Amino acid sequence: MKADRTVRIASGQGFWGDWLEAPVRQVQGGEIDYLVLDYLAEVTMSILQKQRSRDPAMGYARDFVTMIERILPDIADRGVRVISNAGGVNPRACAEAVRRAADAAGVGDRVRIALVVGDDLLPRLDELLAGGEPFTNMDTGRPLSDAREHVRAANAYLGMRPVVEALEAGANIVITGRVTDTGLTLGPLVHEFGWSHDDWDRIAAGTVAGHILECGAQSSGGNLLRDWRKVKRLEDVGFPIVEATADGAFTVTKHPGTGGVVNVASVTEQLVYEMGDPTMYITPDGVADFTSIRLDQTGRDRVRVSGITGGPRTDKLKVSVAWFYGYKAIGSLVYAWPEALDKAKAADKILRKRLKALGLEFEQVLTEYVGVNATHGRLAGDPDPDLAEVMLRIGVRARERAPVERFTREIAPLVLTGPPSVTGFAGGRPQVEEIVAYWPALVDRTLIEPFVTVEMV
């Protein structure tokens, strides 16, 4: 192993629903060693759990299998390795679907697939609660026993260790459930460079690399505020690639000829995204200090990241519990000039009186005027009195379904029974949505890690 060897890790997906072409372009647009894809958000786990309860063969990101089919030749012939948490709440079913796809494409004997299990706590939840684990809500302080009957999914956040184990077993494709976004990138770095699991500065460096990759193009020109008009050809945006060396320093770049931009501004905006205390970016693998990061523009679309320090991992793992809370619905109507805002406000008053007269009880009724105050509230200042149009947007939330259901039938009647110059109701009645809320908790890692296993399929 040469000391100055570079490992290239490419981001292929920033969330489930991101650009479908991105992972294929990352693999085919130049040399990379690893493709990492993040599919999971808190809310995603409960959606997948619901799909699995209807069909035991479901519960993972099916887009992932379709994508893998497109890049199988690159995996088999060029040795590109893929790491993803697309397994959701059913990594086994996901891995088996990928196995079938590889066999059908005639490359089955050259593709080794690993799956990671042990993050799903739903089958063990009652035993853990009975054993005295309270799963205290980190925001509210309530014990999970208060909401046990409503729990839809419960997953511990695993770090890079099972990813490393899978790569060491020779996997070309690693499919996990709730492994942290950053663990997907840190895993291959630890594997390639043989970093010690308690080399906290390098663990922190790989974690920062993972944070820069985890939201896809958000670090390579997408959603970039600084000089946004100067960001060229976003229709061909290149997703970010990290070129790392064994010392922990790395360069963020993208494939030549792609759109977007990698500069200090684009990387900095991603670094501060969803950040709390920058000196303590806590992951299952260690704690990174974002105030140690040094950024240098070293070339066109090249930013060098160095100097990163970190500290030891904690003895807890974060757990994300998804629990059924209630129902909500959001309705909207558009009012046109003249006096558009006044008309929208009058309609809101009428609707609220009708809801009250019906005796419907809501936890909250929220009215926003899109074009006036929906994004910045009162900070937007006094609206133009001559607005061309205003969208009235009303949301309601309740623990029971019935009042929300009835609300959805009170929007359309405003068209013929309310203020004039109204349109934009062609979409029909608003949908009643189930609210699955998120319950953050901590658990001792000793209760989880012995149950984490890697299997080859």
Next chain:
Amino acid sequence: MATTTLQLRWLAHARSGDKGDAANVGLIALDPDFYDVLRREVTARRVARHFKGMVTAVERYELPNLRALNFMLHGALDGGGTLSLKTDAQGKVYSTALLRMEIEVPRKLARRAKELAS
């Protein structure tokens, strides 16, 4: 020293996201020379006043290495995540809402900021 008021949009760029019922806003100086004035003027207390009625508490962290400040805006998301009925339930545009804030800066610095933007 002659001063003038200037909106943060001329001095910084920003990105925001959610953490439960809190939004975070990373405020990044557009020029290294602007960081000190941001650090001095954009205090947690003044940001709390800017967002009065919209957030319950504000914490500030400094990242001099990135010439950035990070603000945690607690209670900003009306319950947060899936509970929130807001258009901006994930706090994605609290970033530019902060850029509306006005601070007192030396006239010379204000001139430079406007030049940089043009």
